[in-house]
Amino acid sequence: MLRWFFNPYVQILFNVLLVTAAELCFKKGANAFAPDEIDSSALSWEGLLSGWTWVGIVALICSLVSWLNALRSVPLNIAYSLAGLVHVCLPLACWIFLGEHINAQRWGGILFVLIGIWIIAKPLIRLEERL
Amino acid sequence: MNAISLSLILCAELFAVTGQILLKLAMNQKNSLAPRRAPRLFFTAIAAQTVGFAIWIGLMPKFNLSYLYPFEGLSRIMLAVAAALFLKEKMTPRLWLGVLLISFGVILVSKS
Numbered sequence: 001m002l003r004w005f006f007n008p009y010v011q012i013l014f015n016v017l018l019v020t021a022a023e024l025c026f027k028k029g030a031n032a033f034a035p036d037e038i039d040s041s042a043l044s045w046e047g048l049l050s051g052w053t054w055v056g057i058v059a060l061i062c063s064l065v066s067w068l069n070a071l072r073s074v075p076l077n078i079a080y081s082l083a084g085l086v087h088v089c090l091p092l093a094c095w096i097f098l099g100e101h102i103n104a105q106r107w108g109g110i111l112f113v114l115i116g117i118w119i120i121a122k123p124l125i126r127l128e129e130r131l
Numbered sequence: 132m133n134a135i136s137l138s139l140i141l142c143a144e145l146f147a148v149t150g151q152i153l154l155k156l157a158m159n160q161k162n163s164l165a166p167r168r169a170p171r172l173f174f175t176a177i178a179a180q181t182v183g184f185a186i187w188i189g190l191m192p193k194f195n196l197s198y199l200y201p202f203e204g205l206s207r208i209m210l211a212v213a214a215a216l217f218l219k220e221k222m223t224p225r226l227w228l229g230v231l232l233i234s235f236g237v238i239l240v241s242k243s
Binding site for chain 1: 151152154155158159160207210211214215218220221222225226228229230231232233234235236237238239240241242243
C-alpha cells in the first residue's frame with residue numbers, strides 16, 4: 001500500500017521537503033535567541049537550546065535516510081540535480097512562513113532552477129509512466 | 132579574497148563531492164564491489180562530508196554568505212563531471228543543459 005512512497009523519485013521529493021523544513025527550523029531556533037542581531041564574527045551555539053533546532057536536526061537525519069533510499073537506484077547526477085528543487089522550495093518557504101522578501105533576481109534564479117529540473121525530469125516522467 | 136581562501140573553498144567542495152560519490156558507491160543496488168565494503172564506503176563518505184562541512188563553517192565568518200553560496204552552483208557542475216568520470220554515469224547533452232541551468236539559477240538565487 002505504501003509502495004508509492006518508496007519510489008526513489010518520491011523519496012527525492014520527500015528529501016527536498018525535509019531539508020526545507022530543517023532549514024526553516026534552524027532559522028527559527030537561531031532567531032529565538034538572537035533576534036535581528038547580526039554577529040558574523042563568532043559562531044553562536046545558543047540556538048541548540050531551542051526545541052526548533054532539535055526538530056531541524058531530526059528532519060535532517062530523516063532527509064539523509066530518504067537520500068540514501070533514492071541513491072539505491074537513481075544515478076547520482078540525476079538525483080543531485082532533482083534535489084536542486086530545494087533552491088526553489090526554500091526561498092518560497094521563507095517567503096510564506098518567515099515573511100522574507102524575494103527580489104526580482106531571486107525570482108529569476110528560481111525560474112532557471114525550475115527550467116533545469118524540468119529539462120532533466122521530463123524524460124524520466126515518460127519513462128516512469130511506461131513502467 | 133586570496134588564493135588560499137579560494138583553494139579552501141574548492142577543497143570543501145571537493146570533499147563534499149567525494150562524499151556524494153562514495154555514498155552512491157555504498158548504496159548502489161547494482162554494486163559490482165563486494166557488499167561487505169559498503170559499510171566502510173558509507174562511513175568514509177560521511178567523514179568526507181563532515182570535513183567539507185567543517186571547512187565550510189570555518190570559512191563562513193570570513194566571507195559574506197552572498198560570496199560563499201554561489202560556489203554551491205559550481206559544486207553541481209563538479210559533481211556531474213565526477214559522476215561521469217568515476218561512476219561512469221551516462222551524461223547526455225540534455226542532462227548537461229539541465230545541470231548548467233540549475234547551477235546558474237542557484238548562483239542567481241544566492242547572489243541576490
